[in-house]
Amino acid sequence: MKSNEAILTVTGITKIYGNTLALNNVSFLINSGEWVSVMGPSGSGKTTLLGIISGIIKPSSGKVILTGKEITAMNDEELSLIRRQCIGLVFQEYNLIPYLTALENVMMAQYFHSIVDEGEAVEVLHQIGLAERMHHFPAQLSGGEQQRVSIARAIVNRPLLLLADEPTGNLDRTNAQRIMEIFKQLNEELGVTIICATHDEFVASFSHRTLILHDGRLSGERVR
Amino acid sequence: MNPVTPILFRTFVVAVLAFLLYFTSTHIKAISRRVALLTLAYLWGLLWSGLYLAQFTNAGYRIDKVFVLWMLNTFLITGVQTYWWLASKNKQPSWINHMYMVLVFVIFAAIISEADMSFRHLAFLKLNRVFIPIGHVALLTGGGLSITIALIITRRWNTIVERIHPAFPLLLVFACVFLFYPNVTLLTAMVFARIAHDVFHWASVFLLLPDHPYLSNLVWEIIGLLFKKGTGVLIAHGAFAILAATAFGAFYYHRDIPPEELSGPERRLWLAANMRRKRLNMIFLVPVFISIFASLTHYRIKSQAIFDPDPVPVELNKDGRVYIPVKDTGDGSMHKFSVSIDRVKIRFIVLKKPDGKWSVVLDACNICPPQGYAQITGALFCKYCGTPIPLNTVGLPGGCNPVPVEFHISDGFIIVDGKQLKNTWINSTRGK
Ligand SMILES: Nc1ncnc2c1ncn2[C@@H]1O[C@H](COP(=O)(O)OP(=O)(O)OP(=O)(O)O)[C@@H](O)[C@H]1O
Numbered sequence: 001m002k003s004n005e006a007i008l009t010v011t012g013i014t015k016i017y018g019n020t021l022a023l024n025n026v027s028f029l030i031n032s033g034e035w036v037s038v039m040g041p042s043g044s045g046k047t048t049l050l051g052i053i054s055g056i057i058k059p060s061s062g063k064v065i066l067t068g069k070e071i072t073a074m075n076d077e078e079l080s081l082i083r084r085q086c087i088g089l090v091f092q093e094y095n096l097i098p099y100l101t102a103l104e105n106v107m108m109a110q111y112f113h114s115i116v117d118e119g120e121a122v123e124v125l126h127q128i129g130l131a132e133r134m135h136h137f138p139a140q141l142s143g144g145e146q147q148r149v150s151i152a153r154a155i156v157n158r159p160l161l162l163l164a165d166e167p168t169g170n171l172d173r174t175n176a177q178r179i180m181e182i183f184k185q186l187n188e189e190l191g192v193t194i195i196c197a198t199h200d201e202f203v204a205s206f207s208h209r210t211l212i213l214h215d216g217r218l219s220g221e222r223v224r
Numbered sequence: 225m226n227p228v229t230p231i232l233f234r235t236f237v238v239a240v241l242a243f244l245l246y247f248t249s250t251h252i253k254a255i256s257r258r259v260a261l262l263t264l265a266y267l268w269g270l271l272w273s274g275l276y277l278a279q280f281t282n283a284g285y286r287i288d289k290v291f292v293l294w295m296l297n298t299f300l301i302t303g304v305q306t307y308w309w310l311a312s313k314n315k316q317p318s319w320i321n322h323m324y325m326v327l328v329f330v331i332f333a334a335i336i337s338e339a340d341m342s343f344r345h346l347a348f349l350k351l352n353r354v355f356i357p358i359g360h361v362a363l364l365t366g367g368g369l370s371i372t373i374a375l376i377i378t379r380r381w382n383t384i385v386e387r388i389h390p391a392f393p394l395l396l397v398f399a400c401v402f403l404f405y406p407n408v409t410l411l412t413a414m415v416f417a418r419i420a421h422d423v424f425h426w427a428s429v430f431l432l433l434p435d436h437p438y439l440s441n442l443v444w445e446i447i448g449l450l451f452k453k454g455t456g457v458l459i460a461h462g463a464f465a466i467l468a469a470t471a472f473g474a475f476y477y478h479r480d481i482p483p484e485e486l487s488g489p490e491r492r493l494w495l496a497a498n499m500r501r502k503r504l505n506m507i508f509l510v511p512v513f514i515s516i517f518a519s520l521t522h523y524r525i526k527s528q529a530i531f532d533p534d535p536v537p538v539e540l541n542k543d544g545r546v547y548i549p550v551k552d553t554g555d556g557s558m559h560k561f562s563v564s565i566d567r568v569k570i571r572f573i574v575l576k577k578p579d580g581k582w583s584v585v586l587d588a589c590n591i592c593p594p595q596g597y598a599q600i601t602g603a604l605f606c607k608y609c610g611t612p613i614p615l616n617t618v619g620l621p622g623g624c625n626p627v628p629v630e631f632h633i634s635d636g637f638i639i640v641d642g643k644q645l646k647n648t649w650i651n652s653t654r655g656k
């Protein structure tokens with residue numbers, strides 16, 4: 001499903017926290033339907049980069065253009081709109097709402113996007129193999145299951161771009177593999193563009209391309 | 225003459241002309257239709273504001289206030305027209321557009337029949353021998369302002385404008401008309417009631433049938449209710465409130481079905497947008513009902529300005545005549561007296577008219593039950609049927625005019641013959 005059409009252009013992004021240079025003049029381009037990993041040691045700026053792409057963090061300088069719209073020039077209102085409609089987020093900590101069931105957690109995302117549709121939410125949970133457990137609360141689910149719920153939540157509004165920050169960080173190999181299978185399915189069948197930050201070579205091996213960050217600099221690139 | 229006939233006739237002529245203009249222009253080019261619409265809007269604003277202006281100058285209002293009123297007026301009317309035009313551009317005219325035009329024509333026509341005597345006030349105002357085209361200046365300012373604002377709104381808040389159904393600004397215009405032009409409500413209510421009455425009455429006359437024997441007093445009283453000012457206003461407002469509520473209800477509960485090609489999140493987005501659109505339109509309900517309420521309150525307060533004094537009892541003199549001192553009655557408002565002659569209780573009115581002449585009339589007419597008259601600005605009106613009688617015509621016979629009484633003035637007294645007063649009263653109130 002890869003195409004030669006850039007969905008995301010990152011140009012000269014620099015982010016400075018006090019006297020920490022978290023990102024230093026990072027530029028790259030991602031095509032629609034691509035699956036890209038971002039690797040690098042701890043503190044190299046992966047989380048900061050994903051935060052800037054999703055508009056949660058404002059860069060000190062540089063530009064991010066998503067589907068032709070300049071994210072870095074948007075106000076909060078426009079940002080939250082584009083985040084709701086175009087971007088799905090998955091984190092290492094699953095960030096599920098503890099007093100809502102799996103199904104309700106997914107429906108919450110629908111609510112913030114537009115309106116809820118239970119059938120559709122059930123369908124997505126089905127797709128990631130959690131249909132049996134959808135009425136369970138997060139505390140009653142295993143780590144891998146919780147992460148799958150958070151993926152369901154991220155994809156229920158069919159984002160163009162899925163941003164995942166160490167999605168398998170807390171999971172064992174079996175569960176990590178499972179998550180990767182889901183990503184693969186999303187990427188191949190629905191054409192979702194994926195950017196996944198990780199320091200796990202196994203996880204990176206699923207992607208088309210890997211960007212390597214070192215001390216906030218883009219130091220290399222690997223193509224599978 | 226039947227007062228409805230000229231109104232109907234002129235209404236008809238104007239309606240025909242306007243429809244010709246509108247419907248022929250739809251067949252030429254979209255652009256010329258728009259020009260025609262805006263021209264009509266302009267004329268409409270001109271007419272309304274001219275009427276308003278005439279009313280206010282007659283009432284001695286200051287010219288700068290009139291100017292502002294005129295401007296606001298054009299602003300309202302041209303603004304909504306322009307908004308509607310911009311919002312519906314690139315679209316086929318829908319039923320609502322046609323309805324809008326019908327509304328314009330109906331009011332246009334109803335008003336023009338009243339307006340012709342005010343037309344000379346329209347374009348120019350004579351101030352210190354200089355003719356000032358104040359109307360045009362005000363129109364250009366108001367119209368220009370409203371078009372500019374409409375343009376800004378449609379550019380800046382385009383997404384919002386697209387979500388507003390034109391029916392709702394239309395309702396708002398109705399409500400504003402109610403608020404700013406209480407006479408329109410009255411006119412609509414009374415014209416319909418009067419047409420109903422006249423059709424029946426004149427049909428009876430035509431068939432040489434007296435209508436009173438087979439339509440009892442009760443029936444006439446019920447019909448008469450519609451002629452009353454207060455009732456007419458209430459009916460018009462109530463009908464409008466019901467119309468507005470129904471329109472909102474129908475709109476809100478109308479089930480919109482998303483396009484079939486949409487599914488999943490896109491379908492949900494469509495539904496959510498639709499919901500927001502409905503909520504946005506519901507906001508119009510608030511000003512519409514505030515306007516109705518304010519208009520009714522305004523009317524209630526205004527109607528308390530009616531002068532309706534209790535009759536002052538007087539005695540018959542030994543010579544069988546009634547003597548009223550001239551100096552007590554010359555202030556321009558009506559003075560009611562009551563006198564008992566042979567156990568018949570008679571009420572009559574003494575009035576110094578604006579033309580300086582005196583009139584003595586019964587507090588009753590030949591048509592209605594003798595509920596008497598009250599005074600408003602520039603007129604008496606019959607408390608039964610609501611017909612206004614301009615002050616200068618008080619003392620002329622016929623219709624719902626108060627029945628004139630013979631009198632003469634000497635030595636500072638208005639002198640009325642008692643026997644004649646009694647006979648006139650008995651003749652005109654018999655059987656009612
Ligand atoms: N809010 C903040 N305030 C100050 N410094 C920050 C902040 N967020 C991140 N940093 C610093 O910026 C640098 C990059 O951090 P970032 O979280 O992007 O790294 P990372 O590659 O995601 O690391 P890890 O693999 O441990 O998650 C680090 O040196 C971090 O200390």
Ligand SMILES: [Mg+2]
Pocket residue numbers: 046047048165
């Ligand atoms: Mg991190």
